[in-house]
Amino acid sequence: MTARISVRGFAVASATAVTTVGAVVGVASGNQQIGAEPVELAASDATLLADIPVDGTTQVQTASLTQQVDAQTDAANDAAKKSAAESARKAAAKEAEAKKQAAEEARKVKEAAERAAKEREEARQAASRSTERTDFPQQSSYTIAEVKAMAQQIVGGGQYQCFSSIVERESGWNYQAQNPSSGAYGLVQALPGYKMASAGADWRTNPATQIKWGLNYMNERYGSPCGAWEFWQANHWY
Known part of the structure; x- marks a missing residue:
């Protein structure tokens, strides 16, 4: 006879499940029959049953989450590298422009000095x-x-x-x-x-x-x- 056992809202309808539940609550496995009334498991027992993995779904989900975290980490690293490269490029361009302006100013000063020296000599x-x-x-x-x-x-x-x-x-x-x-x-x-x-x-x-x-x-x-x-x-x- 198969009995319907309610474990915090979950229905277990197999003879194996009934035997397992019977063992948990102390029901004998002889000629004694299990009544038709649903048997409520203690909270700790329900947790125990819930923690037992039925298939590889948990492992697959865990692997999926790991991949997502790795992908996000890689994306964050790529973004950081691109940002650092762009900052370095801007800094280099700014430094090059500053050097160019300094060279131009030095050229003007040199030309002015040479022109003044030439004028003094001519004078x-x-x-x-x-x-x-x-x-x-x-x-x-x-x-x-x-x-x-x-x-x-x-x-x-x-x-x-x-x-x-x-x-x-x-x-x-x-x-x-x-x-x-x-x-x-x-x-x-x-x-x-x-x-x-x-x-x-x-x-x-x-x-x-x-x-x-x-x-x-x-x-x-x-x-x-x-x-x-x-x-x-x-x-x-x-």
């Missing part, structure tokens, strides 16, 4: 030529072309254009130009005009004297005629 050579060139023949008057030719010889080609730009705006190459309000005089509009006497007593009538004085003034105050021209462009005086 020195021009000053030397202006000291040596004192034998321009005296004339009662000079054309603009003659005055410019003097300036080219005294100032020199490297700085002449800057010198010429200032003289063009100050006097228009008129060696007798005088500002009626300030009293500035000559090609470079010395103020007062008599300061040019340090270059020669004939400063009023000799363009060469005015050119030499103007060149020395630009060299001493601005480093060169080009330095003076740069200042003039920013301030419209020098």
Whole structure:
């Protein structure tokens, strides 16, 4: 006879299950019959039965969970590696850009230093030529072309254009130009005009004297005629 045994809501309907339950609750295995009423197992017994693996399902589930954890771990590691690689790439790019900017700044500083050194040398050579060139023949008057030719010889080609730009705006190459309000005089509009006497007593009538004085003034105050021209462009005086 097969009895229906209820173990906390689970039905066990086999004779083997009845025998097992009977052994647990102390039912004899002889002629004694099991009543029709359901037999309730103690909680500890139900747990014991529930813990007994029926097949490999538990092992399969455990293996599946392990694989999932491994897969998640691998994914997390891959993401961390990618993030680290991207951070390293950005850091390297930033460092390369900083080095590039530093190199560019160094290049500009070097070029500026070389340009300043070149201008100083040109100014020195021009000053030397202006000291040596004192034998321009005296004339009662000079054309603009003659005055410019003097300036080219005294100032020199490297700085002449800057010198010429200032003289063009100050006097228009008129060696007798005088500002009626300030009293500035000559090609470079010395103020007062008599300061040019340090270059020669004939400063009023000799363009060469005015050119030499103007060149020395630009060299001493601005480093060169080009330095003076740069200042003039920013301030419209020098």
